[in-house]
Amino acid sequence: MVDATTVRQRAEAFLAGHDPASMSPLDWLRARFDAGLAWVHFPEGLGGLDAPRDLQGLVEQLFRGTPDNNPSRIGIGLGMAAPTILAYGTDEQKKRFLRPLWTGEEVWCQLFSEPGAGSDLASLATRAVRDGDDWVVDGQKVWTSSAHLARWGILVARHDPDLPKHRGLTYFVCDMEDPGVEVRPLRQITGEAEFNEVFLTGVRLGDDLRLGEVGDGWRVAQTTLMNERVAIGSAGSPRRTMMGLFTEDWQAHPELRTHDLHRRALDLWVQGEVMRLTGQRLREQLLAGHPGPEGSGMKLLFARHHQEVSALEVEFLREDGLTYDDWTFRRADGVDFLGRGAGYRYLRAKGNSIEGGTSEILRNIVAERVLGLPAEPRTDVAVPWKDLPR
Amino acid sequence: MTLLYTEVEEELRTAVRDLLADKAPAAAEGDNAAAWNGLARDIGVAGLLVPEASGGAGASAREVAVVLEELGRAVTPVPFLTSSVLATRVLLDAGYADIARLASGEATAALCVSLAASPYRDVTTAAVDADIVGKRPASVSLENERVSGRFTGVAGALGADLFVVPGEDGLVAVVEAERARVEPVVSLDVTRPLATVTFDGAPAVVLDGGSVPEALLFTAGLLASEQVGVAEWCLTTTVAYLKERRQFARPVGSFQALKHRLADLWLEVAGARAAARNAADQLASGSDARVAVAVAAAHCGEVAVRVAEEALQLHGGIGMTWEHPVHLYLKRAKADAIAFGTPGDHRTALAPLVGLPAPE
Numbered sequence: 088m089v090d091a092t093t094v095r096q097r098a099e100a101f102l103a104g105h106d107p108a109s110m111s112p113l114d115w116l117r118a119r120f121d122a123g124l125a126w127v128h129f130p131e132g133l134g135g136l137d138a139p140r141d142l143q144g145l146v147e148q149l150f151r152g153t154p155d156n157n158p159s160r161i162g163i164g165l166g167m168a169a170p171t172i173l174a175y176g177t178d179e180q181k182k183r184f185l186r187p188l189w190t191g192e193e194v195w196c197q198l199f200s201e202p203g204a205g206s207d208l209a210s211l212a213t214r215a216v217r218d219g220d221d222w223v224v225d226g227q228k229v230w231t232s233s234a235h236l237a238r239w240g241i242l243v244a245r246h247d248p249d250l251p252k253h254r255g256l257t258y259f260v261c262d263m264e265d266p267g268v269e270v271r272p273l274r275q276i277t278g279e280a281e282f283n284e285v286f287l288t289g290v291r292l293g294d295d296l297r298l299g300e301v302g303d304g305w306r307v308a309q310t311t312l313m314n315e316r317v318a319i320g321s322a323g324s325p326r327r328t329m330m331g332l333f334t335e336d337w338q339a340h341p342e343l344r345t346h347d348l349h350r351r352a353l354d355l356w357v358q359g360e361v362m363r364l365t366g367q368r369l370r371e372q373l374l375a376g377h378p379g380p381e382g383s384g385m386k387l388l389f390a391r392h393h394q395e396v397s398a399l400e401v402e403f404l405r406e407d408g409l410t411y412d413d414w415t416f417r418r419a420d421g422v423d424f425l426g427r428g429a430g431y432r433y434l435r436a437k438g439n440s441i442e443g444g445t446s447e448i449l450r451n452i453v454a455e456r457v458l459g460l461p462a463e464p465r466t467d468v469a470v471p472w473k474d475l476p477r
Numbered sequence: 478m479t480l481l482y483t484e485v486e487e488e489l490r491t492a493v494r495d496l497l498a499d500k501a502p503a504a505a506e507g508d509n510a511a512a513w514n515g516l517a518r519d520i521g522v523a524g525l526l527v528p529e530a531s532g533g534a535g536a537s538a539r540e541v542a543v544v545l546e547e548l549g550r551a552v553t554p555v556p557f558l559t560s561s562v563l564a565t566r567v568l569l570d571a572g573y574a575d576i577a578r579l580a581s582g583e584a585t586a587a588l589c590v591s592l593a594a595s596p597y598r599d600v601t602t603a604a605v606d607a608d609i610v611g612k613r614p615a616s617v618s619l620e621n622e623r624v625s626g627r628f629t630g631v632a633g634a635l636g637a638d639l640f641v642v643p644g645e646d647g648l649v650a651v652v653e654a655e656r657a658r659v660e661p662v663v664s665l666d667v668t669r670p671l672a673t674v675t676f677d678g679a680p681a682v683v684l685d686g687g688s689v690p691e692a693l694l695f696t697a698g699l700l701a702s703e704q705v706g707v708a709e710w711c712l713t714t715t716v717a718y719l720k721e722r723r724q725f726a727r728p729v730g731s732f733q734a735l736k737h738r739l740a741d742l743w744l745e746v747a748g749a750r751a752a753a754r755n756a757a758d759q760l761a762s763g764s765d766a767r768v769a770v771a772v773a774a775a776h777c778g779e780v781a782v783r784v785a786e787e788a789l790q791l792h793g794g795i796g797m798t799w800e801h802p803v804h805l806y807l808k809r810a811k812a813d814a815i816a817f818g819t820p821g822d823h824r825t826a827l828a829p830l831v832g833l834p835a836p837e
């Protein structure tokens with residue numbers, strides 16, 4: 088097993104041989120990937136060293152101030168596509184996709200949700216029809232974040248409408264440069280467009296872009312969604328938080344303080360600290376090899392905390408809370424919680440309880456998978472998809 | 478530091494849990510001697526905080542917290558918190574020579590401070606300040622190594638062998654129980670009843686150096702672990718009941734309205750456990766634990782009450798009976814949320830520590 092000493096030696100040797108000042112950031116990142124110092128828990132040859140996951144923190148610490156891959160811009164690739172490719176991809180797929188994914192050369196998007204299929208993802212209608220060595224894909228996806236930036240998309244489509252809904256799905260990597268892919272921005276309540284609708288019309292995907300077996304789409308998608316929750320749950324504590332921003336406002340404006348706001352602020356401070364500790368405990372469990380069920384709960388905590396803190400901040404600011412920094416309709420690069428104003432934070436945080444599984448769905452998951460409570464009676468599981476009422 | 482449980486801590490938990498399972502029936506009948514003897518003598522919990530040289534186990538707040546989780550899960554009426562944690566902590570700081578008596582569990586002690594005392598108020602001045610409404614001792618004097626005074630709301634007093642009386646300037650007096658008058662009070666928490674303790678010129682050993690506010694803060698931080706235990710029992714028991722109980726031809730636990738409530742409670746308990754572990758760890762490390770204690774006490778106090786209230790509601794009519802144990806947990810949770818500072822007291826104490834000063 089690779090230990091901290093080895094990782095440190097590798098990182099220091101790499102830094103000695105690769106001066107970021109004398110290389111382009113991209114070349115530097117590629118070299119870092121090739122040295123196994125991208126994500127140390129990944130296999131050797133794929134950007135890692137087969138090391139324990141917790142040693143990544145050491146690498147990040149040693150590489151502070153070096154070029155970064157702008158993780159918030161490529162979050163879907165790092166948090167969802169990469170672990171799925173690692174789990175289900177062929178050797179060629181891993182070799183082809185992981186390096187440019189990590190360096191940020193190729194942005195990924197997630198083509199899951201559809202107008203008719205959100206929480207009930209398994210009911211999706213986008214068709215994939217086999218045609219020789221290719222698949223032809225037709226359908227519409229929606230709420231697709233970063234589709235306008237993306238080179239590749241992770242896509243779930245229906246290859247067999249005669250099977251019950253969970254069984255007729257297959258998972259693909261979608262080539263976003265295919266002429267049949269059309270991306271249209273959807274303006275959000277913040278004014279800008281982070282997400283899009285994506286029309287897929289006769290998109291041809293080679294069978295080498297299939298991830299997992301035909302009919303395995305639901306299982307592969309579960310891996311993606313589980314990793315999304317783990318990624319959210321186990322993300323290290325950010326150096327600056329929404330509560331930190333509120334505290335700065337509070338200190339800067341003694342004239343706006345009231346007893347009522349003070350009581351609520353202290354409540355939220357405690358809530359934020361409990362959330363941080365819950366996350367820390369979850370990470371420790373992961374490292375000890377006992378992934379705790381807290382992962383599914385962390386996203387619920389984040390969503391509520393972000394929403395409540397940003398709501399309090401807007402109220403605290405009074406007249407400033409009545410203003411907004413910028414309603415311009417532009418295509419956003421990602422979420423900018425800390426760089427934008429309180430109004431943006433308040434509005435964007437509303438999405439936290441919808442994106443990546445709504446808070447209602449997450450409560451169902453906690454209740455059934457963690458607490459073992461019985462599922463509600465269902466009528467949609469054993470029926471062929473084409474016969475379901477819509 | 479770790480927020481998980483070490484192997485040693487898990488072994489201690491198993492020992493305590495097995496013992497309580499064995500002795501619980503007797504304790505439920507009001508006879509807690511068997512449980513206390515087993516805990517103190519066989520497992521040695523009474524001496525956890527006492528150094529080995531003084532006849533204890535030389536353990537830390539982390540192990541104490543694990544014992545408290547188990548005692549909370551069983552709402553066992555034993556004087557661990559009041560004697561082996563609170564009074565012991567004061568006596569250790571004051572250099573009490575005969576601490577081995579407490580460490581072995583052969584004797585127990587109670588600190589003459591109301592269970593409702595806040596660590597953020599000076600209880601020794603409170604004791605002489607006639608303005609502390611209603612709950613004050615009539616008078617306290619600690620003169621010529623003799624103690625007079627009346628103390629209300631004292632937990633762990635019934636059956637205690639020693640009383641520790643706080644004086645001013647870090648003085649504490651140790652009085653043998655036969656020199657005290659102990660009157661039971663009909664208490665909300667039937668598994669941790671209170672008493673009024675009166676001394677009238679009782680001879681005392683007067684010591685210097687005990688810090689009552691620090692001991693209260695220490696105990697408040699560890700009480701959070703008891704609250705985790707209470708909450709955990711309520712959640713587990715309720716989940717099990719809802720899987721079994723059928724109405725409308727299906728288990729009531731399959732109704733989403735209830736599943737979502739339980740999912741939220743589970744999350745709160747997970748957060749409470751993280752906060753309580755953090756407080757125990759900080760207290761064990763001896764670093765400044767004020768923030769960790771206040772966060773744990775504020776959060777765990779409210780969570781235990783909420784989970785106990787929900788447990789009662791979700792049990793339906795059976796939850797209202799004296800026979801079903803859920804009321805014991807509700808009473809303990811509600812009393813614990815007043816003990817050693819309310820959640821509001823702890824949040825208020827955080828204000829200057831976390832950069833959120835109060836309005837003018």
Ligand SMILES: Cc1cc2nc3c(=O)[nH]c(=O)nc-3n(C[C@H](O)[C@H](O)[C@H](O)COP(=O)(O)OP(=O)(O)OC[C@H]3O[C@@H](n4cnc5c(N)ncnc54)[C@H](O)[C@@H]3O)c2cc1C
Binds near residue numbers: 451
């Ligand atoms: C900012 C943002 C970014 C997004 N980015 C992406 C992306 O990149 N890729 C992608 O594929 N998708 C993305 N989504 C879509 C997101 O995953 C879906 O919006 C979400 O899964 C909910 O689906 P829906 O919108 O169809 O709502 P619906 O499923 O129609 O839900 C409507 C309401 O009903 C509730 N509900 C539904 N089913 C149940 C149930 N069984 N029990 C209780 N309540 C229920 C929901 O919680 C919700 O409140 C994004 C969404 C947002 C807001």
